[in-house]
Amino acid sequence: MSSLSAHEAVKASRRLVIKIGSALLVEKETGQLREAWLKALAKDVAALKAKGTQVILVSSGAIAMGLEPLGFDRKPAKLEEAQAAASVGQIRLAQAYQSLFGAEGMVIGQILLTIHDLENRPSYLNARNTVEALVERGVVPVINENDTVATAEIRFGDNDRLAARVAQMAGADTLILLSDIDGLYECDPREKADAHFFDRVDAITPEIEAMAGPPSAITPGTGGMITKLKAAKIALAGGCSMIIMNGHAPSPVMRLEAGERSTLFPAATDPMTVRKQWISSLMAPRGFLHVDAGAVKALRQGASLLPAGVTEVDGNFDRGDLVAFVGPDGHIVGQGLSSYSVEHATLMRGRKMQDAYEVLGHVGRSALVHRDDLVLL
CATH class of the missing domain: 3.40.1160.10 (Acetylglutamate kinase-like)
Structure with missing residues (x-):
């Protein structure tokens, strides 16, 4: 512009x-x-x-x-x-x-x-x-x-x-x-x-x-x-x-x-470039989200990270904290700002977003990590 x-x-x-x-x-x-x-x-x-x-x-x-x-x-x-x-x-x-x-x-x-x-x-x-x-x-x-x-x-x-x-x-x-x-x-x-x-x-x-x-x-x-x-x-x-x-x-x-x-x-x-650059520059994630091959493919196609693709949750993070995504081969594929705390992310692991009310007792955010809040490494 x-x-x-x-x-x-x-x-x-x-x-x-x-x-x-x-x-x-x-x-x-x-x-x-x-x-x-x-x-x-x-x-x-x-x-x-x-x-x-x-x-x-x-x-x-x-x-x-x-x-x-x-x-x-x-x-x-x-x-x-x-x-x-x-x-x-x-x-x-x-x-x-x-x-x-x-x-x-x-x-x-x-x-x-x-x-x-x-x-x-x-x-x-x-x-x-x-x-x-x-x-x-x-x-x-x-x-x-x-x-x-x-x-x-x-x-x-x-x-x-x-x-x-x-x-x-x-x-x-x-x-x-x-x-x-x-x-x-x-x-x-x-x-x-x-x-x-x-x-x-x-x-x-x-x-x-x-x-x-x-x-x-x-x-x-x-x-x-x-x-x-x-x-x-x-x-x-x-x-x-x-x-x-x-x-x-x-x-x-x-x-x-x-x-x-x-x-x-x-x-x-x-604005999006600035935000992505900032997220990319962040270091020391507070947690790790282990994701399956389907989630990795979706991320690479520009999708948000949904809990259905998460197989394991590690760390001690709160909503808004930096988390890294670990692929099936053990390598970090990206990182972003979590929309959920570690407790809620663990409860939602492997579930669909529409299950949030049943699992958490309240309507959840639209994604575990929104696509605007993540970068691939």
């Missing part, structure tokens, strides 16, 4: 994450939802989905939506008051998404995350699998930081970086940051009218970072260009390209696809 322009990158994306800032969703003066804007965005997303693109939204706005009902004229300084505003605003925001996106024939799923959820391995896997299950069924996940419980110590601090972490977690091809500025300038264009604009940034150098200036403090959001560059680093590390554009006018995705000005940070590779 590195040779594509911004609008071509969007059109080529199989999975797209769109980050929506508070200033775009909520009128600063009134604290009211910009309903016409969100309705137009819903039409944008519906058009993307009609072309086969999977869309994930990362939405700010919960605190901003809760200020007016609680009598605040600005974001409160006290954490508990901001959390109270988020509690009220999150419901109002979810209702707006459900109503306006539902009118376009879409189903919305809400996910609230803290930084702990994406740094704790089991929680990360749960979040990733939930997102995967939603988008595979045509649902549009709307993800926000869980402001009602996140403390000052564990907050992402801005939804730009949350969006980048979500894009990385979801294996997205492109992340669009809808902002109140159309991209990266050499300096603040409000101070220098002829400031050079960058429509493409192939490498985030110290010189590029120096152009970002201080985080903005004049909008309902908490981000600035500095946080957007940090988000770009996260996204690019996951093989995800990132675009910054001014989203204030209606139908931002349609405008972007039509070639409206933006800044593209192109990824040098794709």
Whole structure:
């Protein structure tokens, strides 16, 4: 995707994450939802989905939506008051998404995350699998930081970086940051009218970072260009390209696809390649899954590892840990991240996936090791 322009990158994306800032969703003066804007965005997303693109939204706005009902004229300084505003605003925001996106024939799923959820391995896997299950069924996940419980110590601090972490977690091809500025300038264009604009940034150098200036403090959001560059680093590390554009006018995705000005940070590779390289680089598996010849053949044809092909389970591993696959000849044929603990893998050994409820007492994951989570050696 590195040779594509911004609008071509969007059109080529199989999975797209769109980050929506508070200033775009909520009128600063009134604290009211910009309903016409969100309705137009819903039409944008519906058009993307009609072309086969999977869309994930990362939405700010919960605190901003809760200020007016609680009598605040600005974001409160006290954490508990901001959390109270988020509690009220999150419901109002979810209702707006459900109503306006539902009118376009879409189903919305809400996910609230803290930084702990994406740094704790089991929680990360749960979040990733939930997102995967939603988008595979045509649902549009709307993800926000869980402001009602996140403390000052564990907050992402801005939804730009949350969006980048979500894009990385979801294996997205492109992340669009809808902002109140159309991209990266050499300096603040409000101070220098002829400031050079960058429509493409192939490498985030110290010189590029120096152009970002201080985080903005004049909008309902908490981000600035500095946080957007940090988000770009996260996204690019996951093989995800990132675009910054001014989203204030209606139908931002349609405008972007039509070639409206933006800044593209192109990824040098794709998300799956990055993930496979990471899994391949892992060492010291926590367990070994001995597999039969049929399982080896299926793996080499690109299949997931199913428990029916497992003949023996060794080690002491938990869900999400690295396990190696040992073929009938005793040689390691691959490795991956187990969807089950050693106890559950042992119980499922030699069984079909549809037996999971009978064996484990609950519905299991779709594979012992999913094909996206394994490599052959």
